[in-house]
Amino acid sequence: MKEYQIDVQLSSNLKEKPAFDQLSFGTVFTDHMFIMDYTEGMGWHDARIVPYQPISLDPSAIIFHYGQTVFEGLKAYNTKDNEILLFRPDENMKRLNRSNKRLVIPEIDEDFALYALKKLIAVDKDWVPSVEGTSLYVRPFIFATEPYLGVRPSAQYSFVIILSPVGAYYKEGINPVKIAVEGDFVRAVKGGTGNAKTAGNYAASLKAQHDAEKQGYSQVLWLDGRENKYIEEVGSMNVFFKIDGEVVTPELNGSILEGITRKSVIELLQYWNIPVVERKISIEELFAAHHEGKLEEAFGTGTAAVISPIGELSWNGEKITVNNLETGPLAKKIYDSLTGIQTGVAEDPFGWRVVVETE
Amino acid sequence: MKEYQIDVQLSSNLKEKPAFDQLSFGTVFTDHMFIMDYTEGMGWHDARIVPYQPISLDPSAIIFHYGQTVFEGLKAYNTKDNEILLFRPDENMKRLNRSNKRLVIPEIDEDFALYALKKLIAVDKDWVPSVEGTSLYVRPFIFATEPYLGVRPSAQYSFVIILSPVGAYYKEGINPVKIAVEGDFVRAVKGGTGNAKTAGNYAASLKAQHDAEKQGYSQVLWLDGRENKYIEEVGSMNVFFKIDGEVVTPELNGSILEGITRKSVIELLQYWNIPVVERKISIEELFAAHHEGKLEEAFGTGTAAVISPIGELSWNGEKITVNNLETGPLAKKIYDSLTGIQTGVAEDPFGWRVVVETE
Incomplete structure (x- = not known):
């Protein structure tokens, strides 16, 4: 060295x-x-x-x-x-x-x-x-x-x-939060700085977040800047949905931040043999899945909160509740596993931990 | 008071x-x-x-x-x-x-x-x-x-x-500059912060500008973030084109900065009874106008440079020259009039000047 x-x-x-x-x-x-x-x-x-x-x-x-x-x-x-x-x-x-x-x-x-x-x-x-x-x-x-x-x-x-x-980042802890789908403001667009961790993306997010809080929501769900159709992120986190037994997260497209917790969640699900796919997912598809009774869980992932379950989603005047506003079993399992690895109480089969030598 | x-x-x-x-x-x-x-x-x-x-x-x-x-x-x-x-x-x-x-x-x-x-x-x-x-x-x-x-x-x-x-902001002064049309990177998008004067817009612009300079261009011409089709701004300026006797500038759409020089140029043209229109204009239309011999002038407007004529535009492997790479008569007339009003050598029929009392 x-x-x-x-x-x-x-x-x-x-x-x-x-x-x-x-x-x-x-x-x-x-x-x-x-x-x-x-x-x-x-x-x-x-x-x-x-x-x-x-x-x-x-x-x-x-x-x-x-x-x-x-x-x-x-x-x-x-x-x-x-x-x-x-x-x-x-x-x-x-x-x-x-x-x-x-x-x-x-x-x-x-x-x-x-x-x-x-x-x-x-x-x-x-x-x-x-x-x-x-x-x-x-x-x-x-x-x-x-x-x-x-x-x-x-x-x-x-x-x-x-x-x-x-x-904890959220006062609610691992309790599910209420999220408003943002229809007007955009966090980032292809060709912009959305996949870089840079101040301007966060500055751009403040207004929508501020307005959502005034309406009683914790965060907003961002849609893409080109068509205002596809799901991108939630607040300053990546987002996952469990639909009909399969876990779906928006694919990396240049405007989504390449979250390290996101990557770890995908690798953990693959390790557990739980189906997980990175693809485009529209807000219409998500609400349709809910109407068919197939939207089982929704949660954000990020370093600050680790896992943040979504209990309610509001879009176009419609409110839907996910998993009865309770933390779902998958979100809980991922949270426990990730924090277990991070804090040293669980095994680390991936070699994700790095020890800080203190003499 | x-x-x-x-x-x-x-x-x-x-x-x-x-x-x-x-x-x-x-x-x-x-x-x-x-x-x-x-x-x-x-x-x-x-x-x-x-x-x-x-x-x-x-x-x-x-x-x-x-x-x-x-x-x-x-x-x-x-x-x-x-x-x-x-x-x-x-x-x-x-x-x-x-x-x-x-x-x-x-x-x-x-x-x-x-x-x-x-x-x-x-x-x-x-x-x-x-x-x-x-x-x-x-x-x-x-x-x-x-x-x-x-x-x-x-x-x-x-x-x-x-x-x-x-x-002068540009070392070239009022001499025409070479501009690359940016096909990949995006400055701003509807719903973002493009019409606010905020740091993130400028941070987002640095990479494209840097790459363009390495290719021998002074600035980039930005296209819209939704379709990569419509003209938005040039560098950190608004942009105007004289096409077949009419002056065209991109309409304010939420992602374009509402330039004060832009507004003043429009008011000046109206005062002179020169046709001026704010509307969407695509890069295809601009190049087509050139091919038909109708693109007479092109220039950027902003506080720092006031008027910056565009002498050459490069897009999709094609380079076009505007007004033989010379400052056009309209750009010159606007520059002289605006700077004349600003510096007190010309009349100010609009009441744009404000005197700073120094005792």
């Missing part, structure tokens, strides 16, 4: 840790952060772990104006044996570079980024909560820092990793 | 000004900036003019992750009589609030924002260049500052205005 150089400057003023049994999502951050800079002609340089601190940028920095940025999200878990586990972090680093290409951001060395991520977690290891349902959320992100108002790729970037001990 | 309160803290360390006859675009900034903050429950508060300085944000600030931000761009001109003029700045403030609504950002008081903008320019009035072709570019922008990793609208924002003395 290559020798990697990271300068470590430890905080002399450690924060008080929150009550790990009362964590919410994404509001508390650890004592340290990782930073590395990019300068055209120099490449990535000055990798360092420093006390968690504000980022200072010129007001003309490209990130503020043209949103040239990408990010990732993954979780670290504390096992009963006090081992810290990551879940398929190599997949996050690969996707980060795919996002970089789409946003014309210089690629990172995936092995080094993973090394840096583990080293940062090791420094802040006391922040990995061990209460059930909790984890340490890891947020790597890269953003354009060059002070320049012309529209072109930046010549300077920062790559930052921050850590946040988190509880 | 209402009494507005802005705290002014003048810089005690003024910068050296650049040579105003050698300005490029968006690299040099003035001595001061305007800032105002928003906090949920308090509204917009603490409006202030301060020395130009870095912005410091928590690494978890929503702008870095979910791109909740909007901006505007306009120019101030120094007339021969040393008067400072703005061009339709009220239109920018209206559009800023339309963008705010789409991005779920709290609206600003348009009159106050314009007052603040003028006051900032007055403070930095010595930075408004008077060399021909130069101006003071004004960049108002609003961004989400709350430190929170969940996906929802921020509870905190900053509204900042910065100023930059600029030369």
